[in-house]
Amino acid sequence: MARHVVAPVADIPPGGRKLVAVNGRAVVVFNLAGEFFALNNRCPHRGGSLCHGKLTGLVQSSEPGEYRYSRKGEIIRCPWHSWEFDIRTGQSWCDPGKVRTRRYEVSVEAGARLVEGPYKAETFPVSVENDYVVVEA
């Protein structure tokens, strides 16, 4: 496990997402109202790029004609076959028992701390005044 600085916080505003490289793997980082989450970008169903999917919510129904929409903006829908994943957990809503996309720990660190290490894979300059998104993988 290493900690990778992937983006300045300002690059991913609330409701936003960004595709980043961590150890050569495609990872998508989401900002849900200030909280950051990171998922493996490759859909475990047939390989679509989750970052290019639609951000949506949960539609549930207790009976025909009655619908409940909740958790707006917390579900990512694959751009190909529309499999849906919970951004907070990586769990699939199509096949929750068997399928999930890998989730990575994310934190926000101040630039001043990052300069000291033990952080890796920076491909852009880190300035002490800014905050950065750090993915553990």
Added chain:
Amino acid sequence: MNMEVRQPLRAQKTRYGIVDCDIHPKLLIEDFRPHLSNQWWAHLQTYGLRPRHGFAKTYPMPKITPQAARRDAWPPTGGLPGTDLDFLRQQLLDLYDMDFGIMNPLSPTGQGDQNGEFSAAMSYAANEVQLEVWARREKRLKASVVVPYENPEASAAEIRRRAGNKDFAQVFMLSRTAEAHGRRRYWPIYQAAVEAGLPVGIHVFGYAGWPLTNSGWPSFYIEEMTEHATGQQAVVASMIFEGLFEQFRDLKVVLIESGFGWLPALGWRLDKHWERMRDEVPHVKRPPSEYIREHFWVSTQPMEEAEEPEHVIDAMRWIGFDRILFASDYPHWDFDDPFLALPPSLTEEQRAMIYAGNAKKLYGLA
């Protein structure tokens, strides 16, 4: 920090030289202009397209995504999915290192239009646009002869016009027609296809003017997606029981975008009934399953996803590994990735046939 999601060329252990048998270029109506007479262009501007169903301005059923497209298939240059040749090369032909792709253009092509003469003019123009915008600029892409199938004589003339042109791989029909596909009114189409040495591809969708099920219109798009299998079963049964394959011994039919898991069960059912009721159809000389195995090909997409992958292999074995053609359905949302769609336990030989060998043989691609 930004990166390409996929490498430019994904590593294949073996190079299969994939042939994608279902690619949907979106033809642009402005490109039709040079190929329509002033009269038909004015007609199009004034009256528009008039398919045989009530919701003439939209689809009969809603789609799961805009344009039913993969959300990542909208070209960065703007425009609709399937309109940008360079983006299609990048996202499909080059990425998967394909040898060939068969183009199956859907609306707007004028197929099934209420006005038979207009439908013929539009089909001619759609074929010209396929050549001009796509096939002549990219030799890996082959066009399909769009025919105004509700106007069979004009369809036959269009097929004869294109016969011998290697830019065309097949005759193109849709699964929803005014009458069942085996009926005599459509026979001029099959006759011309056989004479031209072209298979007839029957792709799902279209506007029949009939509801999608025996009990009318379903409520949901998910039901329309299910109907494709039952619709194609009706196509197969009609073609066999009307005696089409006794009349046209060399006719080859490709069922496109309907999967294939249902085909063995249909064969069993047809054979069982034929044993008991063949006196009703004395022109049908052999068990229906024999006609299926001799005259039909199936495309893979949307690939069956059984809990037990071996069940899919069993269905493939019944149909014949030499009858199954890989198809992706690019750029639509139910796109099948060539490297992930097929069951993992296929042998290398079976895989090579399905990816490319069968299609190259059927369509005469080299």
